[in-house]
Amino acid sequence: MNVTSQDLQYFILTLKNCTKYDLTEYSDKSLMRRLQKILVDFNLDIPGLVAAIRNDADFSEKIVKEITVNTTELFRDPQVWHMLRSRILPRFKNNKTINIWHAGCSTGQEVYSMMILLNEMGMLENAKIFASDLNSDVLEQAKQGVYKYRFNIGYLDNFDKVIKQNPLNYEEFNDVPYEKYFDIDKVRDTITIKKHLTEKPIFRKHDLVKDGNLFFAKFDLILCRNVIIYFNYSLQNKVFELFHTNLYTKGILLLGMHETILGPWAAKFEKMGQAYIKK
């Protein structure tokens, strides 16, 4: 089904009027594709969809959940984690507390990756972990910390690459057993994060478009990876502003592999790889 830009605007407007979600400044093309997918999945046309959104709040919620993309993995992009390990986290080594916000944490793998890394670096004690996402379903899954094992064997490779090996020193090898952090049940096909990890983070449903900072804290580190690609330029800048405001000076914003700050806020950060250090 072809969705015209008019249809898209109609959809966005309806959603804005009927729910608390404002997708106006989301990236058009991406949103268009997601909308197309939804129409196919739910076997609806635009008027039907719009009518359903108007009449059914739960359905609208579901639609928004369907629109969001929740791609994540444990230690995704190991080189980023290497940088976190070797160059970013050591900066906070002597802090009494380290506040970390995972904005758009999805199903939580990034949160637990961070905690594992912090634990290996002996910094977990001092860390306060906050995590948020727009989609309450994935947030719930994040709280559970239970993932499919078979699809995600790659997690363990990433774990090896980040935790066991050190790319700067190939002779170094930390034999950290998986059991320290996960329970792997091959029969049930699950990989379960240990309880001492899942209990710690504070998970909140949060809309980057309008919710501001829900945590009443400033942060040393904000991770917002592969989120702003779904936003348009204007919304990106608003988000950068939000992050900038809530970072401590010298606090670090970490974006996705292919995300960069362009425009006005670029000057307010010092760039170091994917990391932006607040000036």
Add this chain to the structure above:
Amino acid sequence: MKFFRNLNITQRIQIVALTMLLLLFIISALVVFSFSLKRVYSTTDRQMETYLNQISVIVNMAEQKTSSGFDFNDHAILKPIFSSSAFLKTDYPFLVSTSGEYLIHLYKEKHKIPKAELSQIVSHSSQFGYVKYFETKNDKEEEYRLYFKKIDTYNAIVGVPVSVNELTSSLKANRVVLLIFVLLGSVASVIALYYVLRPIRNAINNVTSSIAMLSQGKIPEKATFEFNDEIGDITKLLNNLIDGMERTADFAIEIGNKNLEATFEPLGPNDRLGNALINNRESLKKAYEEEQQRKEEDDKRNWVTMGLAKFGEILRQNNNNLQLLSDNVLQNLIDYLNANQGGLFTYNDDDTSNIYLELVSAFAYNRKKFKQKTIQLGEGLVGNCAVEKKTVHLREVPTNYLEITSGLGDTPPRSIIVVPLKLEDKIFGVIEIASLTDFSDHEIDFVEKIGESIASTLSAVRNNIKTNYLLEQSQQQREEMAAQEEEMRQNMEEMLATQEEMSRKSIEMEGMSSAINETLLFAELTEDGYFTSSNMKTMQLLEYSRTELEVKKIEDIIHPDDFVFFQAAWNEVQSGSPYKGTLRWVTRNDENPYILTSITPTYSETGELFKIYIIGQDVTESKLLELRAQKQAEEIEQSLLEIQVEQDISKSKEEEMSLLLQALDQTCLVTEISVDGTITYINHKNVDTLGDRKELIEGRKHDELDMMARKNPEQYKAMWDQLLVGKKVTREFSLLVNNNKVWVSENYIPVRNSLGEISKIINIGIDISLFKQKEEELLAQLKGGKGNKNEEKS
């Protein structure tokens, strides 16, 4: 006779005996009496003869002594002799003459003998004899016998009269005594009979009562007996009879109690009852045996029928779980056969190149055994059974054949059957069962029959399971596919979004990049300082071709005067700090332009220096004015520094562009105008330099604000036409800001999107007020010369 019949046997015997005795006694008494009489007579006869002979002798003698003839002398001599009786009181002899005259007689001498008797005597033929005569005495006629002897002497007869009464008187006296004896004897015999007969009677009574009981069907006690007489015999026989009856009855009771093995000797070869009973028992026994046999057969049949039903039921249940089914079947089968262990193997041909039998269930001593075992076809009993498809019945089990022993004792099973589970000659498995007892034929038949059912069920179950497994698998695969698909779609979406973001930025960057390339010097260096790439502007400035430049190092183009300074900066850069400052470069033609140079090191993700960026602006024209334009120069410197700081070390062009854009944003007045002339964005520099307010400018039409559009619409339109065909336009203008005249050199650069269409126009303006100011001042001082050049360069 009637009376007689009513008597009992003792009485009868007594009466008969008594009567007979009496008769006997009387007859014998009579006989004795007559014999005695006869003897008396004969004795008397002989005595008389002798006596008469003696008398005759005497008479003779007397004759001789005397003269012949009878005379008185004779009389005198003979008289005494004839005066004494012979033997009795009255038998006195006498001598009578033939004439009948008594010659001598006690008292009848001279009398004559009665003629009757004399004639009898004379007529008597013999010399001796007797004649009978009767005399009446006391009115009683008595009989007498007159013995006589005829003698020659005297021609006389000697005689003696004998009274019969006198003769038999003693006999008559005995007769009474005899009678008394007879009576006494009779009584005694009756008494004796009574006593003799009493035990007999008692015995008979006993026998009678026993027989009476017998006749009523009772079995009396055995009678006792003391005699070996006939009664004793009867009693003995009766006892035998009772005994026999008892034994027969006992036997009959035993038979009644179904003890057909009871021993019994018939009372005799012709014992009808006994033999009948024995026959009865035999036929009962036979019937019983037949019954047993029939029962046994019935039992077997029932056993088989019930087993078939039972296993039918078992096989109907659990027919979607092979393990449970096998366990159930096997356990029940072992149980049903009273065997002690067994195993069920299924035929596994999942892999046709490796067909084997797999132990799916094993039970021993009523416990499930968790053993894993596979048996190749043809291996051992089980393997052979599967190949031959025939039941194997092993009656002598080798001691170490079985792997499971009870632990309670090591009695090895005596017998093993291995039965193929086949259906229409296709094998589905093998059942092996071991038992402490031998298997009977019907059990084996049963197992074989059940085997078919098991085989068919196994086949069905296996198919079911396979189908279910495939279904589940496909279901699961479908779900996984769906999940994976969604994940893929999300990944795809992320990639697309990233790509779009990148391409959007990349397009923007290209615009920026070309803007920068048009306005600034830009080059990349290796970590050693060799040029790897540079923009046209740089090449034009240095007057080197690309290839020429590629063999040069940065230090080759630095003016010797600045070299020390540069060297220090370069070292800094090598250690990671960006450098910014004005350096004199050396061109091919030895010109020495002043270049505001920023040198920024770039690091890879692993922290290694891999590239150095050079950004420069030719400030030669203003360098002369530098001292006076220090402030402005510094500002530019600052901006360049910031650009350098923002310079990313990343590989991507987009990043480097972003830094450039930032630098540009800081240094230049950047305005974005849409194709329809709407101003969409102005940067802070714009605001700072021209004092415009962002919110007042953005969204307005360019031509509403532009002086040229108002004063010289044609020229303005020409400029737009140029822009809309993709050509860049440069112009300068001045305006008053806070009473200061601000000069701006503007570069309008059209930006094309991915389709090559002009999507917007970017205006990069440089504040040249200071230059202009200096220029004007210089112009005013020098009055002539370089104004034109200034105008061009802006």
